[in-house]
Amino acid sequence: MKVSWNRAIRFIATDGRTLRGEPILSTPDFDLGRTDESTRLQAKVIAGRDLYDTSGQTSVTDEVVTVKTLLGPVEPSEVPIIRCIGLNYATHSKLTSFRPLLAQPLAFVLFTSILFLPMNSFEVRETGRKPPTYPFMFCKGSPAVLDHGANVVVPKVAQDDQADYEGELCVVLGKDAKDVSEADALDYVAAYTVGNDISSRKLQRDSTLAGPVPQWGFSKGFDTYAPLGPVLVSSALIPDPARLQLKTVVDGELRQSSGLDDLLFSVPYLISYLSTGTTLQKGSIIMTGTPGGVGAGLKPPRYLVPGTKMEVNVSSPSKDEGTIAPSSVVNSEERNGEHTISAPPGMIVISIQDPLEADAQSQNDKTDGMAMSLVKDEDCSFFGPTSNIALMRTIFRAVAYKRAANINNTIVGFKTPADANRTSAINLARAFPESPNVCSASGDASNPGGCNILPSHEQTEQLVNRYFSNTGMLFPYIHKPSFVETYSHIREQNFRGNVRRTFLGLLNMVLAMAAWSESGRQSTTRTTSHFESAIFYQRAQELCGKPMQRGTSLETVQFLLLTSQYLQGTQQSVQTWAVHGLAVKAAMSIGIHSKEALRRLPDVEQEMGKRTWLSCVLLDRHLSMTFGRPSAIPDDYVRLDVPRLVQGDHIDRTGISFFAGTVSLYKILWHIMGSLYGHNLGCEETSDTNMITQIFLIQHELNEWQDSLGPGLSLVTPENMLNVDSSNPIGERYRFVLTMRYLHAQLLLYRPVLTKLLSTDFDSSQSQQSISQMQLNLSDSCTDYARKIIYIVHSVLTRPDLGKHFLGAWWFTLYYVFNASLLVFGSLFVPKADNNVSLDSVSQLEMGQHILGQAIEALLQLDQDNQLLSRCIRYLQDLQRLVKEWVLATPSATATTYANLSASQPHILINKNALVGKINTDLPLEGIALDNSIGLIQNLEFDPSLSNDFQRWFDDNAWSADIL
Secondary structure, eight states, rough: OOOOOSSSEEEEEEEEEEEEEEEEEEEEEGGGGGGGGGGGOOOEESSOTTTOOOOOSSSSEEEEEEEEEESSOOOOGGOOOOHHHHHHBBBTSOOOBBOOSSSSOOOOOOOOHHHHHHHHSTTTTTTTOHHHSSSSOOEEEEEGEEEETTTEEGGGGGGGTEEOOOOOEEEEEOOOOOOTTTTTGGGEEEEEEEEEEOOEEEHHHHHHOOOSOHHHHHHHSTTTTTEEOEEEEEEEGOSGGGGGGEEEETTEEEEEEEEEBBBSSSSHHHHHHTTTSHHHHHTOEEEEEOSSOOOGSSSSSOOTTTOOOOEEEEOOSSSSOEEEEBBBOOEEEEEEEEEEEETTTTTOOEEEEEEOOOOOOOOOSBTTTOOOOOOEEEEEEOOOOSSHHHHHHHHHHHHHHHHHHOOOSOOOOOOGGGGGSOOOEEEEEEOOOOOOOSSSSTTOOOOOOOOTTOHHHHHHHHHHHHHHTTHHSSSSSHHHHHHHHHHHHHHHHTOOSSSHHHHHHHHHHHHHHHHHTTSSSSSSOOHHHHHHHHHHHHHHHHHHHHHHHHHHHHHHHHHHHHHHHHTTTOOOOHHHHHHHHHHHHHHHHHHOHHHHHHSSOOHHHHHHHHHHHHHHHHHHHHHHHHTTOOOOGGGGOOOOOOOOOTTTTOOOHHHHHHHHHHHHHHHHHHHHHHHGGGGOOSSOOHHHHHHHHHHOOOEEEEEHHHHOOOGGGOOOOOGGGGGGTTTTHHHHHHHHHHHHHHHHHHHHHHHHHHHHHHOOOTOOOOOHOOOOOHHHHHHHHHHHHHHHHHHHHHHHHHHHHHHHHGGSSSHHHHHHHHHHHHHHHHHHTTOSSSOOOOOOHHHHHHHHHHHHHHHHHHHHOOOOSHHHHHHHHHHHHHHHHHHHHHHHHTTOOOOOHHOOOOOOOOOOOOOGGGOOTTTTTTOOTTTTSGGGGGGGSSOOOOTTTSOOOHHHHHHSOOOGGOOO
16 A cells, blocks of 8 residues: 655654654665754654545645654554564574465454564574464553653563563554455555564563463563654555564664564565454554564573663665664663663663562573573484494594594594494484474364465465375375365365365375475475475374374375375484384284285275385385384285276376386395395394395396386486486486486495495505405495486486476485485595505595585585585585595695696695695594594484484584695
8 A cells, every 4th residue: 555655753843743744854864763853853744634544635745844852653542453473583594484375364363452473583493493383472552552762661570680672673554454365465554663572581481470381461561562663664665575674783782683584474474364354453563573682592691771772773775665763772860769761762761660689590592582492302213224324423433543543543432433333322312392283272173273274276286286296106105086086075165064184184294295395496485385394294293193093094094104205304303213103003004015905995995005005115115224223014014916007097107117116126125224234133244255145146136127127217327318308307207216216225235345344444454455356346336326326416407408307305316415425435435455645546536526526516406595405515515625635635646636626625725745645544634533522423413314423523623624
């Protein structure tokens, strides 16, 4: 909407009248917040009773007056409701505005008072807190509204060093709004202003004062606790509030600084959500939440005291758009035994009455904008020899052992590389924030709640189709025609019929998987897709928790299976493994592992039951491999016939052959884990002779498997990449995914040889003599398969005619590339028969450096704004930098090598004369502390495929070229 003014202020003129006017600014960035009588600010009087009128009855006149005292932009009586949002900023990680998916947002009761939503701000990513499903809110009474420049009075009950600030953008509605769509929401905004949500933290969160539930309303609802102003800026000057920047300065120190694009719940969504079932009257104000930097979150906490100077400023990067002047605070003085404030106009001051005895300050490590802390859960986890953790232990202990051999032959308390092959129980300390309960406590879907909400039909249909064109093709255990028919039937009944909770839960998991696995491929951003998928996931869990306790159906098994697949793309390793176990037990309980039981089902359901069981087997093999744990389903339990096409199948013959081919490949994967890794039981080690024998036998199985593939599923090789048919993305995706699975099986097959060589005593001549050429050849084969994975993924992601849609879910691609990169790096430490430096050795290092560079480049193309991906890229960059430094430190490196590498990374300090050594003994690791504190076995807080061993290794030690 377009009001008659651009900026509106309320003031006392020099002639004593209280007026509203359009300020006449000398410059576009004129600071209204610091205006006083000496400023001689002039304004054109605004005439008319309705400030938000758009019919022409209110207008800016030609009468010019001089401002004596600047007041707040609105009076309390003009503000029927103020609603404020909490936990609405993802501080320290730039996020785009989050649009939760609601066809009809839930209604809730509003009060004729000031409502704040306490869970829309401060450090969503930093604290590890999951985003709220919907905004949270609380109330402030109208007397909390305070003029700009007036005194903030802290009552006696809150005078114990607990008053805090929260700078916020405020949205002013110019007309009544009810059931407003998100698309039309900004049409109801008349103006924007700034506000400060003054809060009393101990009354809010101290259980001895607030009780078991945080008292947001009482602790934030005192009189004068909502200063506003000093100016209203027309929405016509701010077409996109996400472009604004908010800053809060306290006593000259910048405490809060964030863009409004960091909001989790966008302004249009908030208006739409808050107006659902409730009329937001003209003049209502929405406070949009505060970013990180509140006093309670500092170490130690820094609360407000008399005379504290505060400024809240909202500005735009564009000079053509509006800037909202700051509110400020100056000195206080004591009168009649009470703390009051004498301040010029434009100032917000804290006035404190007789203070109570101060309590000790709270020392919370992680405190959000609503002063709530996280609780850590403890879990003891086991990761066996097939896991990435075991591989990383082996590699980095080999690195440490090499350096330790030069420093001291005996290091007390440091484990030898041989210990790296031993499994262990690892203590995980993780902060798992509680998921918002999007259903009513009773679980009654008929009550207003979030679990029985779906997005619009168009978006639901889009996500369902996206699922069946990606995940549903690779794991075809849900019959698309039946699934879509059920959804259509429910929709035809206007969602008023009795909908099965299991189906609605499965539908939400389909939507979650589609949003998460394909994020970054559409116009939606990674952040938006993450939060969308998180909402769908949370709804699904609320829907299907109790039904699973009452009974099990095929839908229940499919729900659990898809949930476990979804969790693989998160950092919730404990839940991934636990949910998979539930899926296997549920599948067995309904007999889909049994031919006899399946024969009693209709044809389509029989086939879907078979595919669901086989998908359980596939997931079981993959999780057994990544976690390094025994499989939950022995191979003897897999006796069903091969999958076949059924009526209405959404996949073709190539698709069903792909699925069957994966089942047979993972049968060989079972043999690999059993013969070479002892099924991850950690109870025995195989001899070198038996290991080599088993490798040859299983390689023969893999060769036969590859020969059995039809022409439409022939594996991709680096040599035939040019022959890939980019016009057939579905068929080529089958080939690429099957190729990745095959190559990774090969890595697992040859990895024991490489890890065995990494455990060799590098300086022992006897050990070197025991290394056979066959072992070295098998180790080279492992490295060769790793290079192929990286090369193929790099080619797919960097070729303009191919791209991400030719691969499966992003986390599988990330796992394959990351694991292959580790093996390439580890291969550089394998001892050779001749330990002397040669040009070939330097070339080997340069090749490793090049391959790691390809892996990094490929992952950079995989997705954007992805925290897990960014961590892995940073780790690989650290490894690549280490290899570069190693090349430069090698005497045999050519002058060209030094020149090329120095030019590509000029910040490396090169001292060629300082290092003299052998390629297999010297490594520039003088800055590394070689003891158990390096974090290789402690505090693993990660998904097993993306180990924090890396993070602690690099973060706890100085990996810098300065050590050269």
